[in-house]
Amino acid sequence: MRTKLVAANWKMHKTLRDSKEFVGVLLSQIKNTPEIEVALAPPFTALATVGETLKGSRVRLAAQNMHFGGQGAYTGEISPAMLRDVACTYVILGHSERRQHFGEDDDLINRKLVAAFENQLIPILCVGESFQERHAQATEKALERQLRADLKTIAVEQASRLVIAYEPVWAIGTGETASPTDAEQGARFLRELVGLLYGSKIAESVRIQYGGSVKPENAEDLLSQLNIDGALVGGASLDPHQFAAIVRAAARAMKHA
Numbered sequence: 001m002r003t004k005l006v007a008a009n010w011k012m013h014k015t016l017r018d019s020k021e022f023v024g025v026l027l028s029q030i031k032n033t034p035e036i037e038v039a040l041a042p043p044f045t046a047l048a049t050v051g052e053t054l055k056g057s058r059v060r061l062a063a064q065n066m067h068f069g070g071q072g073a074y075t076g077e078i079s080p081a082m083l084r085d086v087a088c089t090y091v092i093l094g095h096s097e098r099r100q101h102f103g104e105d106d107d108l109i110n111r112k113l114v115a116a117f118e119n120q121l122i123p124i125l126c127v128g129e130s131f132q133e134r135h136a137q138a139t140e141k142a143l144e145r146q147l148r149a150d151l152k153t154i155a156v157e158q159a160s161r162l163v164i165a166y167e168p169v170w171a172i173g174t175g176e177t178a179s180p181t182d183a184e185q186g187a188r189f190l191r192e193l194v195g196l197l198y199g200s201k202i203a204e205s206v207r208i209q210y211g212g213s214v215k216p217e218n219a220e221d222l223l224s225q226l227n228i229d230g231a232l233v234g235g236a237s238l239d240p241h242q243f244a245a246i247v248r249a250a251a252r253a254m255k256h257a
């Protein structure tokens with residue numbers, strides 16, 4: 001069975017003090033859910049500090065983005081080796097906010113994926129359709145276009161370690177969640193596509209999260225779906241009580257499986 005992964009994407013939120021307070025509360029509230037993997041993606045400035053406070057716990061560290069290069073004259077950028085240096089396990093790549101506001105295209109995301117694998121970081125690759133695409137019945141087309149292009153040079157051995165986050169763009173930060181059925185449909189489609197690209201064994205092992213207005217109230221239903229192996233949580237991950245409640249909902253969902 002695939003281990004569920006619940007990850008917090010703090011985006012551009014939290015100072016060092018806020019981050020430390022969050023970790024203290026979170027760790028005390030998720031003690032009884034060892035079956036769920038948990039990851040935190042703080043802003044770059046808090047990575048090292050959060051990493052220190054997580055030492056000895058089961059919670060993993062994730063970055064929200066990175067550059068694909070080794071080192072060099074790239075003002076303002078962070079390399080994969082720097083993320084390894086602060087003990088990151090995961091890196092979120094291709095988030096729709098990066099695509100929308102920072103002009104990241106599938107080519108660039110592909111280069112970042114390659115660099116992540118080369119540096120033993122596990123990418124959480126975000127894909128999702130826009131509002132217009134959903135209303136034009138073009139959800140699957142959009143997902144297929146992104147996934148094929150993002151993974152175009154990724155080999156089978158690498159693909160087996162990939163995490164995919166299905167994040168309908170219209171559901172991110174809007175309070176509008178995809179229904180469990182729609183979320184499951186998107187996740188199932190992505191798994192089938194991974195099967196076409198890499199074979200059924202890889203498709204069965206790849207974890208697919210859902211992201212987009214996940215909250216304590218809707219998490220259990222979403223995470224009980226057959227093809228949904230976790231959640232990527234933005235807004236509700238800023239409060240440790242809410243985020244811990246989502247982790248506990250994931251544990252309950254696992255019991256129904």
Ligand code: PGA
Binds near residue numbers: 167171173174175213
């Ligand atoms: P949200 O964000 O939970 O605030 O919708 C999810 C994400 O951007 O990953």
